[in-house]
Amino acid sequence: MFASHFSAHNIPFGIASSEGHPRRSAATRLENTVIYLDELAKHDLLSSLPKEALDAFSHVDLNGFAALPKSIHQQTRAALQSLFKEPLASLPAGCTDKLNNVTMHLPVSSRDFTDFSCSKDHVLNAGEAIQKKRYLPPGFLHFPIGYSGRTCSLIVSGTSFVRPKGQFRDAQGSIVYGPTKQLDYELELACIIGKPTKLGETVASKHADDHIFGYVLMNDWSARDIQGLEMPPLGPLNGKSFATSLSPWIITLDALQASAVEGQPRELQVASYLMDSNPINSYDIALQADLITGGKSTIICKSNLNAMYWTFRDxxxxxxxxxxxxxxxxxxxxxTISGSTDDSHGCLLELTNGGQYSFELSDGQSRIYIEDGDEIQISALASDGVGFGECTGKVLPADL
Known part of the structure; x- marks a missing residue:
């Protein structure tokens, strides 16, 4: 379905396995074909690359490869693009697999996960939905605000999860425990850190890109009723920590160069450490969210990364x-990546104004929040031949 996102202009990196290639290892994708990098290395088809890169291709995650200098990532990308000038059928047996025969895994092992709030439109819309007034938190225009998430509940695209339970206020205002009644999605992108830093070390804006290995789609599933009760005064916990979906293919900064654009202007002068001397600091990436139920899909959001007030460098x-x-x-x-129009609300909290309004699906049903059996699909396209594919997740009934 998203084969066109993965041309030779892309060259994403992921972790894959299959019946014929049972051990997880590094892979890339060309249209609907998955290519195992460790197999290419075994056949000396990537002999121009340094040994540390070739060794990393056999690891069960991309951490070893991601930590290598960006020049090696670029060298690998160029070597693969050169190799793919010839038909994939000419590669030795075992180097490739059809996408539908492959199992994709989380691309990296993550020790820490921070979810920020970069969209001014989302913050204003959420404030209106929850507090009945449009306002920005005191720090929003000064720095990107965020919270620490749980890496143990990161799941790869295509993984279903059980509706979470927690404490929340019922319609009568009493605090009860049970399955959430306000399950939501959040349309997001995330960067994956490649080059690490030491404790006490800071990163200058001009060097920030050196630490980013690439980007993935993310859906930070949210239980709004649980989240609403627990937020004051320390922020979300059980309302967020039950599942976060990631797309399997990491898209590199080099693949996104054609989409690089100038980001949103600052409304206030920021602290010196957040001043970015390079105005080309964002990307024109079109994002879409679909709700799928009963085999029928409804577009529920169309947004763009460049609507964000804060950038990945920030x-x-x-x-x-x-x-x-x-x-x-x-x-x-x-x-949540939201824009200023009614069709660019990146979560149902905004779309339904806090549950006050329903929206209609393509099959005539209506929704306020996500129901059991519903699936959310997020996708993103950066430029011709360069996209992220999809990030999907399906909701299963709560364990009672």
Whole structure:
């Protein structure tokens, strides 16, 4: 379905296995074909690459490869593009697999995960939905605000999860325990840290890109009723920590060069460490969310990364500004990516104005929040031949 996202202009990196290639290892994708990098290395088809890269291709995650200098990532990308000038059928047996025969896995092992709130429109819309007034938190225009998530509940695209339970207020205002009644999705992108830092080290804006291995789609599933009760005063916990879906293919900064654009202007002067001397600091990436039920799909959001007030460079710089170390495989996410139009609300909290309104599906059903059996599919396209594919997740009934 998303074969066109994966041309030779892309060259993503992921972790794959199959019946014929049972051990997880590094892979790339060309249209609907998955190519195992460790098999290419075994046949000396990537002999121009340094040994540390070839060794990393046989690892069960991409951490070892991601931590290598960006020049090696670029060298690998160029070597693969050169190799793919010839038909894939000419590669030795065992080097390739059809996508539908392959199992994709989480691409990296992540020790830390921070979810930020980069969208001014989302913050204003969420404030209106919850507090009945449009306002920005005191720090929003000064720095990207965020919270620490749980890496243990990261799941790869295509993984179903059980509706979470927790405490929340019922219609009568009493606090009860049970399955969430306000299950939501959040349309997000996230960067994967490649080059790590040491504790006490800070990252300058001009060096931030050096620490980003690439980007993935993310759906930060949210139980709004549970989250609403637990938020004051320390922020979300059980309302967020039950599942976070990631797309399996990491898209590199080099693949996104054609989509690089100038980001949103600052409304206030920021602290010196957040000043970015390079105005080309964002990307024109079109995102879409679909709700799928009964085999029928309904588009529920169309947005764009460039609507974000804060950039990925800002996230890297701010996360490290107090000396917090960045580890290879760490995830820094945008938060909900919403725009200023009614069709660009990146979560149902915004779309339904806090549950006040329903929306209609293509089969005539209506929804306020996500129901059991519903599936959310997020996709993103950056430029011709360069996209992220999809990030999907299906909701199963709660364990009672």
């Amino acid at each position: 996230l890297v710089v701010h996360q490290s500004s107090n000396g917090c170390c960045l580890n290879t495989g760490d995830i820094l996410a945008t938060g």
